[in-house]
Amino acid sequence: MHVDPLEKKWLYVVGGIVAFTIAVQVYYAAAKGIHPPSNVQTIDSAKLHLSKEFAENNLGVHKNTDGSLDVTMVAARYGFYPQEIEVPIDTPVRLRIASLDVLHGLLVPYSNLNLMVVPGYISEANTTFTKLGEFPMICNEYCGIGHDYMYARVRVVPKNN
Amino acid sequence: MNRSITLVGVAALIAMSTNSFANEHGASKARADAPSTEVAWTPETLALIRSGNAQKGGQLAHEQMCASCHGHAGIAQSSNWPSLAGQRAEYTYKMLQDYKNGSRNTYPLMTVLAQPMSDQDMADIAAFYASFKLPPVPVGTPIDKALADKAELLVMKGDGNRLLAPCMSCHGYKGEGNVIDVPAMAGQTPEYFIRTMQDYKTGKRSNDVYSRMRLMAHVLSDQEIIELANYYANLTQ
């Protein structure tokens, strides 16, 4: 097969770019431990309510000693629990969420929160809310006929409130 | 903030509603810290329920005198008790387990009946009731059609402002229930429906995982509950 030498050079360049991109991702994933915001840990979805972390009384917002917040949530047909959470603005939040039943998604507009909640896994995301107000939590993975109705809210309030 | 106050209130109610007889039998525990139910839908549990023997269940139901309140074919003899005909086996099974270990303590009588039952017994009884068709519109209690119609919006659309999902999203368009343990409600007696919802609303009943029903009941008005009761009683399959 005849390939024009110029074309050949460009093929090498493109191949190099692809390889570099993959290498960067592999490097960050393997060496720096950076993953997409989900599936950080496994958990038995069927026994979620019997676990310590996702026990009903443990859901919601917890304050850490350094002032940052941990938010524990559960997605279950058809809702997010707790249904409403309140967080102060400009505060680091670590969200950990698990599904009781099927695949769900969690999206909060005006934030970088957009993650899949896969049954059997705990999904984790770090964020900081920078806009005051009430924002819906939306399920963006089709999870059943109640998919549209997974009503829940984040209320971002001023600090020291 | 409101929500957490509510939750504290609910927890307090739960703590207060422990029943003396159940206490005596060790069925009731410190509800505030206990999970809403001990039942987990593991593959083993689901397999056990699938293996339920309806015929054995019928025999057991006879021995346990279930028919006295729930009727021979699972259609309640009087308005006060639920019909069990056509109920999802998982739901019946879960209720029996919840009664047994005190997660549901609204009826001490059921706790006492469930205590001697084995897991297999419960699966059998659940299979027995699941083998019937859902009940027809209850007789003896007049159903208010006008009230029933008013509930349609809530059933089909819910109310986003109150974070209220439509009932049908879980309980089905025909009130037939849904996997795994979402109960069927079609043909249920209005009295029982109202009492159940009020028990959820006040927190007297708390065996719904993650308060899924309590949260709904809490934002429903008493009038809406009555409308829904008529709606579901009036649903025929």
Add this chain to the structure above:
Amino acid sequence: MNKTITGALAVALGFVVMVPAAIANPEQTANGAQSPAAVMAAQTCGGCHGTMGQVKDNAFMPLAGMPTSQFVLAMKSFANGSRPSTLMGPLAASFSDAEIQAMAEYFAAIPKFQHEANK
């Protein structure tokens, strides 16, 4: 509280407090319209099913407001054993058809009892 204080005062002064019986009570109004025979038959149920069938305990069925046909059917099926029971079988068998009918009419005429949680 008030009544106790007034009562104590009156006793101290050698009076007998005769608080007249005058508290309007919906239960009284409901009983007035009933036939004496119906009231007589229905009173036997009260010890378990509550005054006028308005029991507050879950174990017993509230009878107030129960449709006549439902009541009669329940008693008949208890009596002939087709509805299993502990105590209702022997009891239902001891009442006559006329008494059962009278009870049924009595309870059907009483306003339906709402459990406290339902209010």
Add this chain to the structure above:
Amino acid sequence: MSTMNRRNFLKFTTAAAAATPFLAGKSAFAADEKHIVVIGGGVGGATFAKYMRLYAPEVKVTVIERKKEYQRPYGSSEIIVGNVDMNDITISYDALQKKHGVNFVFDTVTGVDFDKREVSTENGTKITYDRLVVAPGISFDYSGIAGMDTEAAQQAIVHGWDAGDQLLTLQKQLEAVPVDGTVVVVPPPNPYRCPPGPYERAGLITQWLINRGDKNAKVIILDPKNGFTTDVTMLQAWNRLYGFNLPKAFEKNYKPEQVATFTKHETPGKIQWVMAEEGGRVVKVDVAAKTVEAEAGVFKADMINIIPPLKAGKIALDLGLADKSGWCPVDQKTFESTLHPLVHVIGDACIAGEMPKSGYSANSQAKVVALQIKALLAGQPTIEPVLQNTCYALAGQSDYGMFVADVFRLKDGKLKRADQPRYLPFNASTAQYRLSAVYLHAWMDSFTQDIFS
């Protein structure tokens, strides 16, 4: 909710007027207002007062009672074994007064002038009545038991059959019983209050000793009778639970195939029942030596609970309402005393044909009397009565219940029970025993509500 009609409005105004006792004497009442006075605020008296007001709101009802609070005797044996405490059995008279408009006079009745229709009390109050209802309960007659006739003996060996502090005494005595000690329970002869009660108590004590860890607990019932209400069910339960052996003399009360279902236990059971025919009748008690001498022999015990023969409440005896049997004869249709007109005697104290002396009987009688008095006051004919009794009992274990249930009607002037089965069937299912226990506990509440709230 309730619309106020003119009559009720008038009553409210009267109520308001009378709330100031200094201004409103009796003159505040309509001259023709009928006044029923009730002596005794127990189950019978309290039920009567509530239902009289319910059935005939125009009638004034005054209850004269010694104690400010009521302690229910039904279910009170559970105090001894610690299942409930005194608070659980103590009931307030508030609802009767506030909700039902019943007058209460907390005082002791000293006499009744039947001609003047006037009751006098210790504080010197005189109360006139149109009809008098006497519900005095029971009193105790120790005269037949040698060794129990002194005050000291009666304080050392208590009956605990009328609620009160004696229950706490029994509780302490039971706790002091040494491991594998012996408890003797002596039920009274017929008739007495709460027919299955003494046997239920014996069962509860047995269960308590077992729960405590006694391997060889021994509860002996020395009985002046050859049977008791619920015996057929109770003895079967004890055979199952406590290694009880059926007395030979009692076997005739079962069918042979039923006797065959009883287990023959090698060792004497944790509970024993010495029936009269086998020498259960007690003749003498030695309080100091803690021995009970029965016809069958002398029994040494660590705790003795004797329920002596009973009679009508003291006030009924003092007022001459009782006959030589110690109980009060009445017209069984209206419960009007046959010895004094315009006086009705209800509850344990009266002779009510085949009706047992029980809380439920008293409750049913009280309602009947309220209806009859309503008719009598209105000059109408009295009504053919129908009454009911239900007694629940535990075998000992708190999930093993049983009952007796009867309906009574008037036949030839006497209350006769309907000829129907009255117990759980011999082959009753476990669910039926368990449910009976649930109903027993539920009944404690619903029954109390029917009377007091």
